[in-house]
Amino acid sequence: MTLEHVSTSDIRSAFSAAMSAMYRDEVPAYGTLMELVARVNKEALAADQSLRERLEATDNLERISEERHGAIRLGTAEELATMRRVFAVMGMYPVGYYDLSTAGVPVHSTAFRPVGEAALKRNPFRVFTSLLRLDLIADAGLREEAAHVLSKRQIFTPQALELTAKAEQEGGLSQDDANRFVAEVLETFRWHDKANVDAAMYHRLHDAHRLIADVVSFKGPHINHLTPRTLDIDKVQALMPDYGIAPKAVVEGPPTRKCPILLRQTSFKALEEPVSFEDGEGGWQTGSHTARFGEIEQRGIALTPKGRALYDQLLEGSRRKVRPAADGSNSAAYEAALVESFADFPDDWASIREGDLGYFSYSLTEKGRAQRGSTSQDVDALIADGLIQFDPIVYEDFLPVSAAGIFQSNLGDGAQQEFLASPNQQRFEADLGAEVLNEFEHYAGMEQASLDACLHALSNRAAAE
Numbered sequence: 001m002t003l004e005h006v007s008t009s010d011i012r013s014a015f016s017a018a019m020s021a022m023y024r025d026e027v028p029a030y031g032t033l034m035e036l037v038a039r040v041n042k043e044a045l046a047a048d049q050s051l052r053e054r055l056e057a058t059d060n061l062e063r064i065s066e067e068r069h070g071a072i073r074l075g076t077a078e079e080l081a082t083m084r085r086v087f088a089v090m091g092m093y094p095v096g097y098y099d100l101s102t103a104g105v106p107v108h109s110t111a112f113r114p115v116g117e118a119a120l121k122r123n124p125f126r127v128f129t130s131l132l133r134l135d136l137i138a139d140a141g142l143r144e145e146a147a148h149v150l151s152k153r154q155i156f157t158p159q160a161l162e163l164t165a166k167a168e169q170e171g172g173l174s175q176d177d178a179n180r181f182v183a184e185v186l187e188t189f190r191w192h193d194k195a196n197v198d199a200a201m202y203h204r205l206h207d208a209h210r211l212i213a214d215v216v217s218f219k220g221p222h223i224n225h226l227t228p229r230t231l232d233i234d235k236v237q238a239l240m241p242d243y244g245i246a247p248k249a250v251v252e253g254p255p256t257r258k259c260p261i262l263l264r265q266t267s268f269k270a271l272e273e274p275v276s277f278e279d280g281e282g283g284w285q286t287g288s289h290t291a292r293f294g295e296i297e298q299r300g301i302a303l304t305p306k307g308r309a310l311y312d313q314l315l316e317g318s319r320r321k322v323r324p325a326a327d328g329s330n331s332a333a334y335e336a337a338l339v340e341s342f343a344d345f346p347d348d349w350a351s352i353r354e355g356d357l358g359y360f361s362y363s364l365t366e367k368g369r370a371q372r373g374s375t376s377q378d379v380d381a382l383i384a385d386g387l388i389q390f391d392p393i394v395y396e397d398f399l400p401v402s403a404a405g406i407f408q409s410n411l412g413d414g415a416q417q418e419f420l421a422s423p424n425q426q427r428f429e430a431d432l433g434a435e436v437l438n439e440f441e442h443y444a445g446m447e448q449a450s451l452d453a454c455l456h457a458l459s460n461r462a463a464a465e
């Protein structure tokens, strides 16, 4: 990057803002959700002075209700590999591998997101990106036809490709080029109401799996939802019907807790929208398609592998007792089972840290900063002496069971389907043209760096005595 280059984070911010404007325009119910989220966030801040102070110190209050993520579904390896290059121009890199075949969804996924504290703080916008797995489709004939339809489409504009190559060659983009890049890349995410296929083909794809129809039938990977951050997800969930939007049956993820862990998310159900299919005689035949929705999220602490294993075990235990029905008929029972099961997950920061369940960022307290003379290198002792404090590191990734719940509720209630579990991270990375970053290693690295900085500062002071 040279002086006249715009920072990748600035490009990402501009892109996320442009996407938000486009989506509110395309899906009015999403604009309504944004209004509700802004209202609930404002009320939450007004009701809780300490929350307000904490957020003022760590976040930008102005941007609290902005989008945190969106999602797309791609059709081919080539699309995925090019998308990786496009996202890199915006400082977004593939983190994590999610196999959704186990949950009856024929895709595997990653999240393109900013990496590192500074970039996340500037703008954390991520895109959950799935690749369709035609290999999971039983009907060989249909598989081939779908692959053929996909091979004919080009989801990027020539200018988007040109500007991506230019950014790669020159190590960045000028302000003018960045503006053009955002406008051109936005085209890939736009809704196309004219299908690529005729109605008969659409229905065959749809019968194989609704998701296959969504990916294969259209000119591009329309953004299928955007997700602002809420400070009170239970309240937004409860208020959605008052705003004329239908929430999915349950909030995905852990239950309401004092110390939030990982990620809680919910959405309003995808809307049925008019589309038209080729009629084979150069004209169009009207029909409908259900794909687009709106979601909200609330994030908590990133868990260590040990904490995550406990989370998975407790979630599975509660789902064995009550499986959430898509029509919401057992939502209360599901929530009760979840709360009961998660009673076994410590709910104060000290116990979470002592149990090695979550990642924390360490810093010197005021007393620690004033400390003179030698100190121990024993972290527990330094905490007990009030020299070091610890704050939770926020989870920036996704959860496969939750993602499957979001997919399912938006694919229609009858869409449950079984596939053999077949994670294939190697294949995904070969298609992507890069390895995905391991999220656990990343959080562990952040924690260790904060700890090293504290110990280093303390021992430097001691040595200077």
Ligand code: OOG
Binding pocket: 070, 071, 072, 073, 128, 130, 224, 265, 295, 398, 399, 402, 403, 404, 406, 407, 410
């Ligand atoms: C993606 C669903 C996953 C999330 O928040 O877990 C997701 C999709 O429906 O394409 O966005």
Ligand code: NI
Binding pocket: 069, 070, 071, 128, 225, 227, 295, 406
């Ligand atoms: Ni989502």
